[in-house]
Amino acid sequence: MVAETRPPDAPEGARPDVLGYPSPTTSRYLVFVAALLASGLFVGNYVHTMVWGDSWQETVAVCLNRTSGLETSTDLVTSSRAFSACTADVERTRAAVTALGAVTVAAAAVALMWLAPLVVVRRRRLRPFPPALGGAAERFAALAGAAGVTARVVPVLGATDQRDGFTFGAPGHYRVALPPAAAVRWRDPAVFDPLVAHELAHVRHRDVPLAWLTRLVWWALAPLLALPVVVGLVVQDYSILGSYVWRVGLLVVVVALLSSQLLRTREHDADLRAAQLLDGPDAVLGLVRRLRPHTGSTLGRLLAKHPDPPRRVAALEAPTLVTRTGLLDGLTGGFLSAAALPLLVAALTPALAGSGQVVVGYLLAAALLGPMLAGSVGLGVWRAILYGVLEERPVSTTGVAVGTGVGLVLGQAVSLQQAGIGTLTGVDAPGWLLVTGLAGGGAVLVSAGLAHLWADAAPRVPRARPAWLVALVVNSLLFSTVLWACSVFQSAVDLGGWALGREALMSTLSPWWAVAVVGVLAVAAAAAMGLRPGGRPAPRWLVEGEATAWPEAPSLAVRTLLVGALAGSAAATTVVAYRVAAGPAASDQATLQRFLAYQWSAALSAAAVLVALVLAARTRGAGAALLGAPVAVLCALLGFMTLNTALGGPVDGRLAAEFLRPAAVLGFYACLLTAPVAALVASAVRRRRPDASPAPRPLPLLALALCLPLALAGGATAVAGRDVLVGPADPAGLLTVADPTADERPEALRTELVAYESETVPQLLDTYARAAAQAQQITADPNLDDTTRAASMEALVVAPLADLSEQLGEVALGDERLVAAHREAQLGVETAITRFRLWGDAGPSPDQATLAELRSLQVQEAQHWQRWSDQRQALLDEVLGSS
Structure with missing residues (x-):
């Protein structure tokens, strides 16, 4: 969007080619359409309840009667399996009808896309060019050939009262409607050529079907969204109307504002493409300057489908104005993604229940929406920073970061999936939504830092495609991981508070694939810093005309590694100092607590790296931290393994891996959460020194001086606050078990423990996760009556947990300590059964x-x-030989 009308000073002799780098407009269209289609899932579930709800409940009741009355756990397991088989058909129907809501919206929108041109032709009284305008048709064909769209577009003549041109049609079959006053002046290149070139630019950009699809999806969805309101009023069932209507109303406002904004954005892109087709902006500027400025109310300007002529003129004179991103861009992208995420998870959860992979629903939903958020927000940030470096001007990403964080929080709260749940935000622990907001804003700031590093290396990238592909891949990984982690963490704290949340951080939210994401981001940062060109001209795909020298970038690679190594060494020093001061652990629980605290110490050293680099290197520091943070974690790991070996423990690769996996991912999360704070502090420091040069400088020794106390403070916090971060060492307060020694580690315990961890633990966690997800689905469904809700909870949640309890009771263990640990799991499952039954x-x-x-x-x-x-x-x- 165009943020200002005053052109900045561009490099002399070069006109920035902002179309050489893809516009985020396409991705914004996609996330917009995805959010609307996801809203159809809610309507699909509602339709199922109204049409098939009675028969579904009757079938469930019949199946419960057939399988009830069994008391022993074995009989309960049998009844659970029988109930699942009995209800399989109606559950498949329910899943299909829920998905049918989105499918119906998509099919209706596609059908309307092919029917709309017929309506437009009739309503606007369009007709083919008459023979008298044969010259106009020939000139149109010549311009279409120059634009490369000859086979896809034909001209038509509008009514006499038409004042402007427009493009419409189905994919691959477009028509450009020209006003007669312009068509008859086809010999005037100041009128006909820029008007036609602008419309042909829309065809070349392939934004015509996206623009029409955005409007038509809403037309198809709007009647479906009205259905619950109409039915509720007719049958006098007002149970969900209060929470549903205001959410739909807010969605309507967002749809109207965002649709208009997207239409205005595409007009700027078309103007700039037309200027390229006509060998300069003069002809397009001449035509735009003849247009009347918009008048009317503020609301009218917000809903306008074309930007104000003065803004169009400013964008043609200074093309980089269209690359600016701000709060509204982040707000809409974050809002739509977060609003669609719960709907997708809710639709995927029952579909995956039979496969035993319910938790994969969170990952699939995030993997779908993450790239769209990456394209709509991340790609826009990278584009803005790239052209900011070209013009040697600072680019602020504060607005888009704040907007993204706020959008993610608001989208979660107002998603249609939360209608009828009974709480405003739709979550049981709304305070933890602040974590989602901070992580979203931090992801934007980290992306911006990496964008600066790649912008510094732009002259070494020969073509535009590799540059924006790197941006899209990196941001897709970044934002998909953030969406997944935030949604899973919020579910964990809703179910069990911080106790379950910290357990999720160390296990569920720290898989090896997340470690791989951290590694890819580190490689991306290292590659960008290694490609720093130094004195090369601007890349040819970035400018029109004579290329200018690319601004010199600061050297960050070596000092980033030094900062990371120093921070990790400080964390290791904290670990060693604590071990020396505290002596051997007094119990197995204390040993575990120390191990987890050491991992947190390594993670907080990664955050210290980010804070130090941001304060010292500004925006680039957040990107450089993607390399420095893993280095800090690795150095902390090296210090821990050295300590463990010095205390008599073996050099064990499994122990190192077990330390690295959560520490690396926790360090990544810590960087995201501290990035907004670091940026705020850095901004405050700059405001106190307004005379400081905005140009980037080499990383000063200040970064090395900052990271040491920060990392030491982080390590001390992890150790001192270990009761909060990882839980108490011994809840009963009895620290009487002596440290195990190597002689007390029988091979039998090792074998038994490995079997338990590889077989029993995964089965327990997977079954419990599926049951918890199913419980959330049942309680969130406002269309279930009390009897069916309780019966469904008993059959779909309690019975599988009872099956799990029976299986846990059959596990044969020899070591008394492992038996005691296993008993805690059994008690946890039994308590969960009681809780879920009461909940239902x-x-x-x-x-x-x-x-x-x-x-x-x-x-x-x-x-x-x-x-x-x-x-x-x-x-x-x-067994592994811990310290």
């Missing part, structure tokens, strides 16, 4: 006494899981 009986609005009991059960369950995790990890450390 209580309904969507439990009374205060029931809420208090649910919270108490949730705390008890979290304590069992924590002790289970602590005792397992202590045994693992003992």
